[in-house]
Amino acid sequence: MYQIPKFHPKKMAKRRRKLRSLIAQKAAECDEKTSSKIPIFIGCVLLIGLIVAVYLSNISTSMIWSDFLTTYRNQYNLIVHGEKDYCLPSIDREKLFSEIRKKVLNQETALSGIELQLRNDSKFVAIAVTGASGVGKSLFVQEFRSNYPWQENIQTESWSTYNIEDHKKQIETFTRHFSECGRNLIIIDNLEPKDVDFIQGYNRFLHENVLKQDSVSLAIVYVFNIVTYTDEQRANYTDNLQLLMQLENVRIIEFRKFNSNDVSECIRHEARHLNLTLDDGDFDEISKLIDANRSGCKNVYSKVLMYGKRRNL
Known part of the structure; x- marks a missing residue:
């Protein structure tokens, strides 16, 4: 005699779950295939739109590409540096010199003179910081460098009159590492008035090289120390200061003597x-x-x- 199979609720529930799982898997595969096609479709639409826009207008592809790169750089700088206009060569002088004035004492005239020079938005700004020993020149350079907004643009050199050939190679290295973002900064330290002739040619080369590069701007700080340890050196102070006035395209900033x-x-x-x-x-x-x-x-x-x-x- 035929017997009716027994009903097992647990087995039936298991089969239903398996069936639902298979249905969901198939649906997911379909969704995945569809979703993978969406970006391609959008990309094609945008590309076609770009081509049509270029074709129908007088705008060149190079101009569109340039605008794209500008937008990209602004967004990158906003994310990395917190400033959309990070690459503009203008310096926030108030912020920079408020930090410097906390450390450099009793040289307000000199600091104001340097700040005034940095208001100049020309491509090339050269400053010669000079004065007797112990009046704040090195401290100024240290604070200026520490608070400079484009740290990656700073290049330094300690000068030696006995190493002129190396200096010539160094200046070529400087120019190869100029950045188009922000203002480049070169600091030449350890100079004496007798180095004026070498620095004259050095400065002229940098000036001409910067003018050749449309997107490059440079501030250079020459640091001259007029030694005043002996009576003779103190007597020659004014003559040494006048010697520095021979430098072309360089603003001389004297840090006053202390009392x-x-x-x-x-x-x-x-x-x-x-x-x-x-x-x-x-x-x-x-x-x-x-x-x-x-x-x-x-x-x-x-x-x-x-x-x-x-x-x-």
Whole structure:
């Protein structure tokens, strides 16, 4: 006799789940094939639209490509640097010099002169920073470099009169590494007035090279030290300063000489910076050890470290 098969709810449920899974898998495969075609379809439409736009208008493909690259660079700079106009060569002078003035003391005239030169949006700006020892030139360069908006554009060289051939090679290296984004910065340090003739040709080469490149701008800072350790050197100070005036296309910025009042302010500033205290006796002792005419504030830092006492927290 024929027997009716027994009904197993669990087996039926399992079969239904398997069936639903197969249906869902097939549907997903169809959706995947369809979705993979969508970007291709959109890309084709955009490409056709671009070709039609170029054909129907007088706009060249190079112009459209240039606009695309400009938009791309702006978006890249916005993401990476936080500024859409990062590559514009204009410098936020107020922000830059507010940081410099926190460290460089009593040289407001010199700093204002440099700031004024950087207002110049011409392709080539050359500044010669000069003055006696210990008046803030090296500190200015350090802070200027640290706060410069295009860090990747900075190139430096420490000058040596005995190494002229290497300097000629170095200048060619500088020009090969110029960037079209922002303003390039070259700092030439350790110069003396006797180096003027070499720097004249150096500066002329850079000036001409920058003018040849449409999208390149350059600021160069020459740092000249007029030594004043001896009476003879101090007597020749003005003559050495006049020697620098021979430089063409270079703005000469003199950091003024310091006096005893400037040294006193330097001592207080360094003590605050180092979080040290000085009693009146130690302060007077340091003041006596520093010769403002000879070395400005150059030795203040080491003397404050020697005499200062750690503040109580």
